[in-house]
Amino acid sequence: MSEPIHPLVERINAATQHCTSVNGSLCFESDTARRGVINAAEQLLIAARSPEETLFAIAQQPAQNAALRCLMTLGVLDALPLNGDSRSLDDLAHAVGAEKTLLGRILRACTSTSLLSETSELRYAHNALSRTLLVPANRALLTLMYDYIGRGVLALPEFLQARKWKDSGSYADCSFMIGSHTDLPIWEYCEKDIVCGKTFDLGMQSEMVPALSAGKRGGQFPFGKELTAASALGIGDGEDTLTIVDLGGGRGQVLQEIRKNHPELSAARFVLMDLGPVIESAQAVGLPPWIEPVVGSFFEPFPIQGAHVYYLRRCLHNWDDAACKTILFNVANAMDATRSRLLITDMVVDNEGAARGTAWEDLGMMAIGGIERTERQWRALLGENGFRVHKIWHDDSGGHATIDARLK
Numbered sequence: 001m002s003e004p005i006h007p008l009v010e011r012i013n014a015a016t017q018h019c020t021s022v023n024g025s026l027c028f029e030s031d032t033a034r035r036g037v038i039n040a041a042e043q044l045l046i047a048a049r050s051p052e053e054t055l056f057a058i059a060q061q062p063a064q065n066a067a068l069r070c071l072m073t074l075g076v077l078d079a080l081p082l083n084g085d086s087r088s089l090d091d092l093a094h095a096v097g098a099e100k101t102l103l104g105r106i107l108r109a110c111t112s113t114s115l116l117s118e119t120s121e122l123r124y125a126h127n128a129l130s131r132t133l134l135v136p137a138n139r140a141l142l143t144l145m146y147d148y149i150g151r152g153v154l155a156l157p158e159f160l161q162a163r164k165w166k167d168s169g170s171y172a173d174c175s176f177m178i179g180s181h182t183d184l185p186i187w188e189y190c191e192k193d194i195v196c197g198k199t200f201d202l203g204m205q206s207e208m209v210p211a212l213s214a215g216k217r218g219g220q221f222p223f224g225k226e227l228t229a230a231s232a233l234g235i236g237d238g239e240d241t242l243t244i245v246d247l248g249g250g251r252g253q254v255l256q257e258i259r260k261n262h263p264e265l266s267a268a269r270f271v272l273m274d275l276g277p278v279i280e281s282a283q284a285v286g287l288p289p290w291i292e293p294v295v296g297s298f299f300e301p302f303p304i305q306g307a308h309v310y311y312l313r314r315c316l317h318n319w320d321d322a323a324c325k326t327i328l329f330n331v332a333n334a335m336d337a338t339r340s341r342l343l344i345t346d347m348v349v350d351n352e353g354a355a356r357g358t359a360w361e362d363l364g365m366m367a368i369g370g371i372e373r374t375e376r377q378w379r380a381l382l383g384e385n386g387f388r389v390h391k392i393w394h395d396d397s398g399g400h401a402t403i404d405a406r407l408k
């Protein structure tokens, strides 16, 4: 049942005492306050709508996603003036080569959800949402979510029903394959379909992926402080050089973020390990000279042994427990019993009252054979595979945490 409206309005009013407006954006005193407002506003929407309206709005979401996908493909985003001026439908249709009435219907669907601004009848302009889509990595991430993950998610009911709701599938048998009409699981598909592979790698560079800024946000793992404190030799040199291996590190986006946010680690050795095609694509777009790229697989012994840090960021959620067992076995074998640690940044789903973002992303992972884990599930997975949880650094901006794990 929905909450009464007045207390919700009061909650929102009270929360606005803890926020200021900076350049047109709201700035909250804390993430907890910000999330409180979002939560109350969503409850307000549910309270103000009838249950039928709410359910119908949920069922209409594929249309919203399709409008977003069309907007990204059409070229409208690049055809709109960057200075905020508007452009007419006639002009835009001519610029992007689309039929006018068709384009008008798509743009109407976009403006109705604020993906774009309608300044007057049939005139359109950029707004904060559409400007965010000007960043190629953001477009790639959202394309990936629509074209590949989203189609797998839509196929979940059919896939799960065929399995009589007894299990959620696995990497090599998941609803992604139904959605993408393929026999290949996701990483093999990325290797074969160059467009998908490149979209994936670029999408992973998007700052829209929560907690990209490892170590920057409150509660996240303080790489500089932790790693320099742990090494009596400081950064060291030669064989003792503080070595961070980013396993499944994509194009090196996370290593770059860590070094940027923690200049005290500049002299450390940063190793990027990923599959051959991903390392090639990272090199093709350009890696800084201080990143050492190595080709390696989670499922084979690692090329770098005895590093101080093995980092798995948003990787283990792609895999079920059986696959993680092999990955963790290889991590443990590479680790030095005294100086190495395993850092995992991934979602840690609340045991109760999980946030929508984590619950939805879990279904995205289910579609490719993975899972977003609760703290209890992480502790069990690590404990059963030779690790103990030293500390969990929660990111209070929602969902993610960094688990510092050591060999038992």
Ligand SMILES: C[S@@+](CC[C@H](N)C(=O)[O-])C[C@H]1O[C@@H](n2cnc3c(N)ncnc32)[C@H](O)[C@@H]1O
Residues within 6 Å of the ligand: 187, 204, 205, 247, 248, 249, 250, 251, 253, 254, 273, 274, 275, 278, 296, 297, 298, 299, 312, 313, 314, 315, 318
């Ligand atoms: C979800 S992405 C995360 C990328 C990066 N860690 C980040 O947080 O932005 C998962 C990464 O795992 C890599 N990957 C998939 N299978 C792998 C395997 N068998 N061995 C090594 N890396 C793999 C992918 O290429 C991809 O870069």
